[in-house]
Amino acid sequence: MTDPVTTPAVPRRTAVRGGLVITATEELRADVLIEGERIAALAATGSEAALSWTADTVIDAAGHYVIPGGVDVHTHMELPFGGTHASDTFETGTRAAAWGGTTTIVDFAVQPVGGSLREGLDAWHAKADGNCAIDYAFHTIVSDVTDAVLKEMDTLVDSGESTSFKLFMAYPGVFYSDDGRILRAMQRAAANGGMIMMHAENGIAIDVLVEQALAAGRTAPRHHGEVRRELLEAEATHRAIRLAQVAGSPLYVVHVSAASALAELARARDDGHPVFGETCPQYLFLSTDDLAEEGDDGFEGAKYVCSTPLRPREHQAALWRGLRTNDLQVVSTDHCPFCYTGQKELGRGDFSKIPNGLPGVENRMDLLHQAVVDGHLSRRRWIELACTTPARMFGLHPRKGTLAPGADADVVVYDPTAVQTVAAATHHMNVDYSAYEGRTLTGRARTVLSRGTVVLDHGTWLGRPGHGTFLRRDTCQYLG
Amino acid sequence: MTDPVTTPAVPRRTAVRGGLVITATEELRADVLIEGERIAALAATGSEAALSWTADTVIDAAGHYVIPGGVDVHTHMELPFGGTHASDTFETGTRAAAWGGTTTIVDFAVQPVGGSLREGLDAWHAKADGNCAIDYAFHTIVSDVTDAVLKEMDTLVDSGESTSFKLFMAYPGVFYSDDGRILRAMQRAAANGGMIMMHAENGIAIDVLVEQALAAGRTAPRHHGEVRRELLEAEATHRAIRLAQVAGSPLYVVHVSAASALAELARARDDGHPVFGETCPQYLFLSTDDLAEEGDDGFEGAKYVCSTPLRPREHQAALWRGLRTNDLQVVSTDHCPFCYTGQKELGRGDFSKIPNGLPGVENRMDLLHQAVVDGHLSRRRWIELACTTPARMFGLHPRKGTLAPGADADVVVYDPTAVQTVAAATHHMNVDYSAYEGRTLTGRARTVLSRGTVVLDHGTWLGRPGHGTFLRRDTCQYLG
Amino acid sequence: MTDPVTTPAVPRRTAVRGGLVITATEELRADVLIEGERIAALAATGSEAALSWTADTVIDAAGHYVIPGGVDVHTHMELPFGGTHASDTFETGTRAAAWGGTTTIVDFAVQPVGGSLREGLDAWHAKADGNCAIDYAFHTIVSDVTDAVLKEMDTLVDSGESTSFKLFMAYPGVFYSDDGRILRAMQRAAANGGMIMMHAENGIAIDVLVEQALAAGRTAPRHHGEVRRELLEAEATHRAIRLAQVAGSPLYVVHVSAASALAELARARDDGHPVFGETCPQYLFLSTDDLAEEGDDGFEGAKYVCSTPLRPREHQAALWRGLRTNDLQVVSTDHCPFCYTGQKELGRGDFSKIPNGLPGVENRMDLLHQAVVDGHLSRRRWIELACTTPARMFGLHPRKGTLAPGADADVVVYDPTAVQTVAAATHHMNVDYSAYEGRTLTGRARTVLSRGTVVLDHGTWLGRPGHGTFLRRDTCQYLG
Amino acid sequence: MTDPVTTPAVPRRTAVRGGLVITATEELRADVLIEGERIAALAATGSEAALSWTADTVIDAAGHYVIPGGVDVHTHMELPFGGTHASDTFETGTRAAAWGGTTTIVDFAVQPVGGSLREGLDAWHAKADGNCAIDYAFHTIVSDVTDAVLKEMDTLVDSGESTSFKLFMAYPGVFYSDDGRILRAMQRAAANGGMIMMHAENGIAIDVLVEQALAAGRTAPRHHGEVRRELLEAEATHRAIRLAQVAGSPLYVVHVSAASALAELARARDDGHPVFGETCPQYLFLSTDDLAEEGDDGFEGAKYVCSTPLRPREHQAALWRGLRTNDLQVVSTDHCPFCYTGQKELGRGDFSKIPNGLPGVENRMDLLHQAVVDGHLSRRRWIELACTTPARMFGLHPRKGTLAPGADADVVVYDPTAVQTVAAATHHMNVDYSAYEGRTLTGRARTVLSRGTVVLDHGTWLGRPGHGTFLRRDTCQYLG
Ligand SMILES: [Zn+2]
Ligand SMILES: [Zn+2]
Ligand SMILES: [Zn+2]
């Protein structure tokens, strides 16, 4: 950030000058003018129009990319799980997100079994409100499909408080819904325009395999990956697609990790069904090799326990291809950190007791930029996967996910040549390890604006808890 | 066009105000500022930035769409074919294009058999230069793959004069290349970055069926559709894909008309191959029912003779689906008009002598807008298919195909509520019939700018031959 | 039957002379020699070998086919269902089978929920033993997968009392098993060599649709077909395949009725998985048109209520194709008759209360011969689908399903030119209607032998209850 | 052969006793009675019927299999190719076949370019007649599709002299037919009931790659495999299928070697098209590893040069799976031996001059039995692939390919436990190397009968040139 003439809470006019503006479809030599919290204009760098701007603040982006702030539509701050809770609060988690160039998260408010969606949302608002460094929104996890809940879904879509509803085919006894409940929820979404998100693993079958593995003494972290069979992800993915077809609803499958599950999505998409898929950096960069790590105490693999699980290395190529062919549309993190010490350790001697989840909200934008460097993705596809499509998918566009007049001024000045080494010692997530420890990445956010306010600049944190506001949302832009 | 304060050859500054700006990914309430021939800035309507603009000319777009000018990457002005030539000159054809909201065409320069690509391009430059109302570029039709021609391909890609090369699997003895020649050309494109375009029909087999049909007295226009079997389009499409895989080159299949050919493209795309497909309005809106029309003289179907031929009505749904799933990426016209009287009539009594081709360059944008009205496509997909992707596919982006700072000011103010009835009597193409005669369409270009100059406004032609300039091109943006 | 020199209970030597012997792979002019209950020899008609035979009984088969007796591996005699029971006893049902040229049935012994497989088998032995006109065997319906039941499965496979186990993905609260129970049973079958048979419909989802249909007043028989959605058969079929892959077990899907379910089987078979499918005459010859029949009382469609339900007519072509391509291997009847009066009527005003099932055990061989006449199948494929493969699939071969030295002398002399009109008034099944009433069929069994004994000849019943014996079985011949 | 009471030229009655009779569908403990040249009867071993037989000769088959003689439908004895000719004459080649348990071959009579099919057949009759140890038939290679040739096809089908016609998509300038000629021949076959056999490789494209490889100095045998790209086999296979669909003819693709080509066949078969595929032992047991062998003189790989070429080892699993799923129906040899010394050597320094072909007619039955031992195939599938289906496919059934009353008495008593080591030093083919040198196989023909005459017994050759007769054929049994 150069030359801050004055610095009000929100500068009235900020100009970001001289960078390469990258959106999902464009690469432009353009300056960006921010008025208040919104982008007012883009103008060709050096044009009369650009030169005529007066600005309170001018940010020099020469030699940098100017990109929309990242949109991470799958995080779990403070999630209660397996007797503990995810170690990032909304305060620490959203700050870490911003450090990594992400300026919007969509977290999941959990309906308590026997309770209402309202109760879940109230609880999550209580955790988040006043604490977030960046803007945030909520999906709703539907744990218990009742007639009352179906009516609540309508209300939430109407008000925009939550226009997407997550169901689980896994975790019987916790989040699990049977196919009848799933069908009812899908029918409701078909009617009210909401999106159905699905954790697609056949949890009923998996639990049989878990029980058999434990009974046979196969208790180490790597067995978590072995019992959660790829075929059971493919199966559940296909089932979810068919149920959505019966209901006439759209479907968004979260954390796709298996090539065969992806193939089911591709098949349905070829037939024109409104079926979508997300994958996460851990499935693109990590594998069962990590899960099988023993480390000093034979238990290091626990750091890599998440569900769907990491898969054999061969799956990575299929996922990269899916991202290029648009059979996968979104990369989010499923950020759900648990400390190795004290939390992951709950599952020593019984992999089924290891809290499921990995930290990642801070690393996503950079890992995907590394994929650009490595030739997996183009620059525009990077922005599309990490910013634009997530925003359009979940009704945050055109406020989020793009750089365009009228959009929120969530702007990242990104240094494509900066080199960093990922490490728990230096990251900003509240967790005692990094899933990418020691990995060298090229590219890093230099300056981050949230709704027109600089929250990070040249490695200095300028943000504050409570700057982030709750976002009401429209419905998916990819339907009809 | 409201309030033209002054009207220089090119107004220095033009502001298009108050419209809904639609691009491939955005829908914005924004004003567009043009400086000279380029777009200088977009600003949120009503923002300080927008209000501060001074402009020589202000165009009121309230209640209208503001869209990029259409890019039609498949036209044949003045094409010699079957002893006659296409009835639109570059002058009449480009003027008609602009009437229909299209501001860029890419036509095909034909290598004479035994000659060089250079000769073909020289001939086409001679026809076009100084005559076009809008900007234009050339693909090259390679009729004769020799070592010298392969070297010319490198030169043309380097200079940008022609970065795409069309080959024919049909028309033995005319444009036809055998698989060995095709493979050589593809290998060269793989090396120099060029795009291979393919007319994918098995012409060798078709000619057998043609001969048999004529020998059996099946001579009417509808037999043209019967002998050019769908399976032989699917076959050739698959073959072209495999040859491209062997060569490592990209492939763009022109005028896809058959569901089974589309399925071959979808299969290859699922596997991650750089394979692309175009369809045309005639395949979306017309069918073998039209080809079977007898009319007063039993020969009306000749108006609908083109190759690939019109298909049974059932194929339309597959094509619309392919456009939505992105298994087809471009809609162009294959505009190649021949008058019914005197030209189509050459094939009376022998369908194989009917000149192949339909008029359409003027109708494309409106027919596709009608598809928006009918629910086949979203507004953004309309722009993507008709403007953005064609430009990105053939190296015209970011000058063409989008509305962004730095782009050429090819801007259309589109009235989405205007109702028109298509008719030969009122169209501007130089041909004595319309393939869409009597069809009512909702939507029409009201004001059209080419490189900052208004060429059409409220039904008044303001353009001139020679305004259009020849465009050098980059290579495809969808590779690597 | 010509010239019965003597007629002991079982003639010591019977010669069937002069017919065209048809098996799954051969069509031979051969005589068949029976010694006691077994086929002793086949010899070329007119050969010295054939001429040298002496026989107590000579059956003249000139102008007729000589084929193996039919093997119907899916019947439900006296099945308790929905508060009533199937109207054919083992006595009436097996007699009707023999009239129709079927000489072996495999029925289903039902494990009572909370009880053992043993109890189910004991109950079914009590119904069948001493009452059957032809040989019979039992599959076991597993209603309740417990550790004890899994051990019983081993015992039954070892003893051959039942080497196949049927599970239901439909009928929650009755026969339904969840995916965990299914997986456990499949794992056991993988270990002990047994076959898993599956009723593949997603009953959990269907029950939601049933409830919604009834609540909306959609209570007529045709709504039975509408709620049991094709997609939910395809879904369950896919799920069963994936679970079988996880378990490493074979899978036999019963009563495949939907083209999309068949496509799932074909896909798995292409990949080399041991997955098999059966369809039934009702899906080949009837459709939702029948289910929608109103008749005099608006309720005639009830005659056609079975599950999986009849499908729209278009599915028939896919099923015939599947029979030809061997993606379907068996045609059985799922014979489960309920009288229209008094039984089907239980569902007046509520389709979900109509007992599910159709009569057919007497009609199968003739309907399939009609398919030969109509050009759907070859003669050998007829025998393969109706006799040989069912026997090999369920471990009855080489005793049943073929004509070969050493096989049981279950022999049918079939008149391929006899014309019959199907009618409840003349059929031998104990049910007051025919699903094929009034249909004219060409072909009919003239003489039927069961283990060397003539039970039917020229329209005269010569059999007796108790002739039929219980068959122990080997495991499937199509594995490994 | 035990106890030859008398030995006339053809014993009047021979009994083969005590073996396990294996056919495509049965495994029987049965005795086989031969009268003259035909099988008269099969009777259960130990039955009165069997015991009552009197026989001139009794062959003891206890502990052995009794199987139909092998049917090899793809051999090239004395084929002129590349300036030399295949090293086995009909005399040496058919004798070697019998040593290996094969009792029928179908060879290819080649139409001379510019000549008639008749000339080709006359030439081949001249080579074969009076020289063969076993029965033989001819396919016709159509090198030049003219109107006169199309008429000849009708005649040959009618007379049964040749009911199958092979065309080449490879070898331009030699056997190659373009797609128009192929289509015409297919149309004719569709009309007259003949079978079209296809060498499916895109020879036009391959020749470009050959020329490029040689120009680049890639001249060693392994480059033969590299230029004949798998994708170009898949392409041609697909093209042949589509052309056959257009013509309405059946199609039999010879020597399928690539997984992707097989996938095209499977896709077409799933759709119900009459498309068939053959593979050969070399594709199942050898790979590009062999082709890359250098040996002492750097040229050993030449021994493994054939077309389609050997493929990477991974393809073997796909081919075995295809044989199990019946997407491939036949295993023949494409026996076409050239001596290493003096023949294969013609291509030293230029792989394109190496005569294409491998010896194998003697090894096929044993290699496939080894596959039974190794668990790739069941015993019945072995017989089906090697005997029954080839005979039914090409109209030789029921005379050949099975053991049934009325069939020719081509009977092999096979010792399933005999162990042999394959070696050029001991084989009976007239060629100086073995493609399977040093390989140990379990299983071997002990006694071989051709039309009732023992030609091989316990390692003693008893046959004679001229015993074998020419076979007229019906059309394919798998159509309609
Ligand atoms: Zn999650
Ligand atoms: Zn064309
Ligand atoms: Zn796709």
Ligand SMILES: [Zn+2]
């Ligand atoms: Zn064209």
Ligand SMILES: [Zn+2]
């Ligand atoms: Zn049943």
Ligand SMILES: [Zn+2]
């Ligand atoms: Zn060949």
Ligand SMILES: [Zn+2]
């Ligand atoms: Zn298949």
Ligand SMILES: [Zn+2]
């Ligand atoms: Zn050959």
